[in-house]
Amino acid sequence: MANTTYSYEFKILKVEVSEDGVAHVEVHRPEALNAYSKQTWTEIGECFEQIKRDGRVRSVVLSAAGRMFTAGLDLKEALTGPLGKKADPKEDAARRGYYHRLFILEFQDAISAIETCDKPVIAVIHGGCLGIGIDVISACDIRVASEDAYFMVKEVDIGMAADIGTLQRLPKVVGNDSWVRDVCYTARRISAKEAIAVGLLSRMLPTKNEAMDAAMETARAIASKSPVAVVSTKHLLNYSRDHSVREGLEYTALWNTLAHNSHDMATAVMASLKKKQARFPNL
Amino acid sequence: MANTTYSYEFKILKVEVSEDGVAHVEVHRPEALNAYSKQTWTEIGECFEQIKRDGRVRSVVLSAAGRMFTAGLDLKEALTGPLGKKADPKEDAARRGYYHRLFILEFQDAISAIETCDKPVIAVIHGGCLGIGIDVISACDIRVASEDAYFMVKEVDIGMAADIGTLQRLPKVVGNDSWVRDVCYTARRISAKEAIAVGLLSRMLPTKNEAMDAAMETARAIASKSPVAVVSTKHLLNYSRDHSVREGLEYTALWNTLAHNSHDMATAVMASLKKKQARFPNL
Amino acid sequence: MANTTYSYEFKILKVEVSEDGVAHVEVHRPEALNAYSKQTWTEIGECFEQIKRDGRVRSVVLSAAGRMFTAGLDLKEALTGPLGKKADPKEDAARRGYYHRLFILEFQDAISAIETCDKPVIAVIHGGCLGIGIDVISACDIRVASEDAYFMVKEVDIGMAADIGTLQRLPKVVGNDSWVRDVCYTARRISAKEAIAVGLLSRMLPTKNEAMDAAMETARAIASKSPVAVVSTKHLLNYSRDHSVREGLEYTALWNTLAHNSHDMATAVMASLKKKQARFPNL
Amino acid sequence: MANTTYSYEFKILKVEVSEDGVAHVEVHRPEALNAYSKQTWTEIGECFEQIKRDGRVRSVVLSAAGRMFTAGLDLKEALTGPLGKKADPKEDAARRGYYHRLFILEFQDAISAIETCDKPVIAVIHGGCLGIGIDVISACDIRVASEDAYFMVKEVDIGMAADIGTLQRLPKVVGNDSWVRDVCYTARRISAKEAIAVGLLSRMLPTKNEAMDAAMETARAIASKSPVAVVSTKHLLNYSRDHSVREGLEYTALWNTLAHNSHDMATAVMASLKKKQARFPNL
């Protein structure tokens, strides 16, 4: 029953779960500057679906290998795929569109798995974080970065609107609509310093290593709490973001009626009275 | 018809309404560090329901007596109540759950009365503001604090998700989602300085007395305005938070069609032309 | 087919469209401090409806002539119009209300045209921006100002709640609810410096001229992008603000299925590979 | 623990709870043709709030004494109350409106208690069912009537729109919008026969006594089922009526996660295998 270190098997992602329940997910395609190919986002979807059902994982750190977080969508692949397929004049546009819409929905679902996995996810950004990178980090809970990080909502520069979550989540992540619109319309470069001023980042640290350490420390702090409490908190924050206060309260009352059946409350209170650190079983 | 000072009668709350229409509500249970017992939140609910229907009250200051704003939920009481009731193995969990949900909803309604009373409420925080304290101040309109104030979304530390409003309102109060999630998952201590940087507080003052003075000054400024205008503004801000812009506009048009029947507009404009201070009758 | 400078014809508004697709809309009623008469907001509505359907316009700068952005509603006119009409005791209040509500809705629609025109609008504020001025700039995408600018949510001071969009949009524009409520309940003066700190402004510049230059530069940057991408981004940001993340994603997938039919993506990617500046046809 | 017959104490309502858990609520103001005074609807609200929390009540039959179900609102009282209060020319219309709205909301809440009590309510209608009577029976689950019953959405005939639930619930009760609009605009008389054809009634019986017997039989059938199952079914039907299918499903999954903790499922399945009648404890 003890938590031992183990891995998930993926081609692009490297996933290690530590003894204390922190999963480290690393996008590992440095030779392509971690550009998101279909394989990449498919693995992201599968990985976070697996995390959702893995009771030993309590929090997640998401980072990337090599020179930068991501150069964005793998354009080379995209242009040979649905986006780049030259419209066959004989092909029916409505029919092609029917399947193209399903393709975008599938892509969105893969990235949304970060949000729906119910375990808090901390993104660590270094170097460039472009295009799809913003969609990805907006779906995370907490963002920390090294000083060299920079961000670009790059999509308008390739002639399209961001469609994998940036336009939905970024305005709810930072509380400055004027800024969000500025960076989405102009695709201009955002420094880490600007990102922290506007609230896109929680913390900025000199180097990637330090940013990883800081993220890991927070992830371990979260992992030491009752997983029932943590998972409930993430689930309810996401539900409440998308509903009125009244509906959020009603859903929360129902959810907690169930969650209050946990022994964790007694464990936590008892430990607190004894001034000891409580230890909670896996989910 | 003149506004004279008067009080509301409660066991834990001390409520004084000043001549100029400012109600001061003080949670007065210093011996228990203002821990919220059922009696406390029941009185909060009743008090703000009374304020809603008291035409003489135009704005409210909410503070607490003794060493801190609140140490959080009265755990001692909670553990002998519904939360602490050891599940009787013979008792049916679904039946117990049915009533437990009603209990949470009742608790939520009491705190939501701060929001639905339609008169602006300014919270003054000093010392600790833990757990349920965050639910309470998130339901207020404006928050000011003394420098010694600190905040903790304490619930995960007692093995549960906050369920009396924090997860619904806090993300709409401050515009930094990364920060909200950080403090909700880790239950870490937030200083007044951090709280003001992130927008949880409007103002920070050296001492509780100064914070009270500042809050009172704002409350009196609000109380001097047309109560029709002020009450409408609070009601419409809350409605609009929970609806689309289009629905908010339509509801506002209907509401103001009614509110425009007030004589206050003529009074206000006339006074403005005469460079005089207008005086408005009670609601 | 070349973009040549041309104008729209209005009485109060001066509208020039530059060669590069930036429309400059100037409220020109300096003798009345740009107070909003019915003529003013009717023209705003018509102008932005025209902009929506004018494929040559790609971004907009909105400013005002004379001493200030606007002194607010034209009270003199309002008092001789529906708001000021002394209730005829013989007139039926419900009947009058039926038409008064339609009047407010019409006013709202005119200002909302700034939002629904789909082209990004940058407001340049100098001097006072009072009352209806806040409704107007909240409907814009980006706000820049000169140092002398100041703001007042003036409505409570004339005995009413703001009803042309401020209460719906301002809280979604800035991420500090405590601040929004403070300024809406007290109608106090907000300096440009405070406005930038809270996120109401993107940029503050010493003079109006410099603010205009900065706005124009951003407008031109936007106008140089694919208009399909830009218009889609604005439309989807507005849709997503008013829907859950899930609904925003589904609508976006459908929208982009259509938008991906544009040649702009190929143009943009090709230019990017050739390190050249892409040029996109009008909408 | 045995279910014995007992009563609730009210002035106008007569409430008897039978041994098998059926509460019979009778509106008893025959001398006024059961016209709804404030006392009447206040008691309706309190009675159904009590029923919600009374674990012994499993289903409800609502009927009325004397010549008819109800002649509608107690106009005599209404005209001496808020509706009839002659507008004092000195009184401020906006202020009066603020409280009048609260009065309507209070009235609505009282009748909505029939819906929110979670126990199925069967209305038995005889003779006239006018005005507020339609609001009341639309909030019930099942409607049966005697042949002499007739119905009128009477409100337009007293110069107002129905505002206690008819316009919200009636169109969701019957599936014929053309018919709903016809009877709401014209206030014409609807016979029991027409009511059954359109689905407003489940059953029509020759006499009131027979209708009562039929209602009681259904009520007893419901009362013999698992109260967890029945209460859940009503609660979820009401929730789902007001939400999308997807949201209804998600809420249902959460609710049943809790409800599946009941022993009633084992009891029911066991009894079914033994071909016996299961007996379930009270809620």
Place this chain on the structure above:
Amino acid sequence: MANTTYSYEFKILKVEVSEDGVAHVEVHRPEALNAYSKQTWTEIGECFEQIKRDGRVRSVVLSAAGRMFTAGLDLKEALTGPLGKKADPKEDAARRGYYHRLFILEFQDAISAIETCDKPVIAVIHGGCLGIGIDVISACDIRVASEDAYFMVKEVDIGMAADIGTLQRLPKVVGNDSWVRDVCYTARRISAKEAIAVGLLSRMLPTKNEAMDAAMETARAIASKSPVAVVSTKHLLNYSRDHSVREGLEYTALWNTLAHNSHDMATAVMASLKKKQARFPNL
């Protein structure tokens, strides 16, 4: 101030308003079997917008001249317009789509004006009612027909989904989803007899003349009621159809707070006590 007969001026529509406040709108393009050209639906939109603001109109009868209600969309025109425009291979599909969507929205708005005009509209159908005809009559309040009437949701037969309201309103008009889907997927012919059985029609009469008489009688009955009450009822029915019961109730409370200011209630009650027919002033 007396109600005298008068007309509206249109090219295709013939509109007569009778002394008692009934507007008769006749689609008069018999030579084309009342096929809907752009001119037709533009006039429908303008006509009902005018009706909304014409206080003398209290109810409406909508019928068509010649052999049938309508043969559907004017295909000949459509094929030379946006729908039929052969996609120019050089034209950008996304750009064309942007304006095509605005075209559909404009068409929808014109037909929705029937719903948003707030005065009850009774459709009289004779002969065929195909395609757009279903969109039109679904936006009406009440439908009556002659025995020779037949209906076809014709759109799938021209290779498209109905997009001017049928798919939104028809399922809310009749309470038989299985039937709605059957007729929408197969475009099969529906007789008047079937239409009345399923609730699409309120009444069926032998001839068009008799159907007109029946519609006129209902329209006059509605016109004799308080216009405040009638307009409020239609507005609130439409609002409530699109919102939860709880939101419908809250909006209704606010609306009626305003509408209760009418003298019509006193007039109506007084007349009722005197057993006289009340007469109400125009809106």
Place this chain on the structure above:
Amino acid sequence: MANTTYSYEFKILKVEVSEDGVAHVEVHRPEALNAYSKQTWTEIGECFEQIKRDGRVRSVVLSAAGRMFTAGLDLKEALTGPLGKKADPKEDAARRGYYHRLFILEFQDAISAIETCDKPVIAVIHGGCLGIGIDVISACDIRVASEDAYFMVKEVDIGMAADIGTLQRLPKVVGNDSWVRDVCYTARRISAKEAIAVGLLSRMLPTKNEAMDAAMETARAIASKSPVAVVSTKHLLNYSRDHSVREGLEYTALWNTLAHNSHDMATAVMASLKKKQARFPNL
């Protein structure tokens, strides 16, 4: 590219796709009276997901083999699965609940695939259709049955509320709320005759064979239409059921902007002018 008959491979389901694009899905577990095991509903989910992406399938007939449509949930299996797992007193109820909720959601998703596959599904019911059977047929588009069919919303009889769609969809399928609540609270037997009267069924035929023939005929009629038109119609009907009329219209305008790019409209109109039967390519 010609449509030839082919099958899908499943263990319980037998799926044949005919030359004209009609898929016949038969639940084939007659030895267990087609009780729904986990294998059954997992296959339903996978089968309809496959149908969604199979461009050759244009409509679906869903029936069952043996003595009846289904006896309901496979209780024997359920009691040895999550529902029947005796609560281990050492197991944490909140943790068990977390995964149990995911299980219900998975079950719901499988049945909802019938709705989200976008191709019309016609259910053919014979013999009993109990419990989960109602969830299944409510997710279909059209229902036909043989005279011997009967229906029971059986869930309350096994001590639970229906949770796989009945409570969400049944009230939207039939327009008689009183009836829906009656049959959901009492679990009473509903004959085919009653089902057709209330609109649950479109057609009733003497035998299962005749019902199959009728369903096949309708399915073939649908399959002969433009698949773009049919798929759009189903998708938009489902979207509109769950949104306001206004939102349904806006989504429809966007959807059809895309769908109007199909050649099917030209094909259909051309064929219509030539009085020929149009033939449309697969999706």
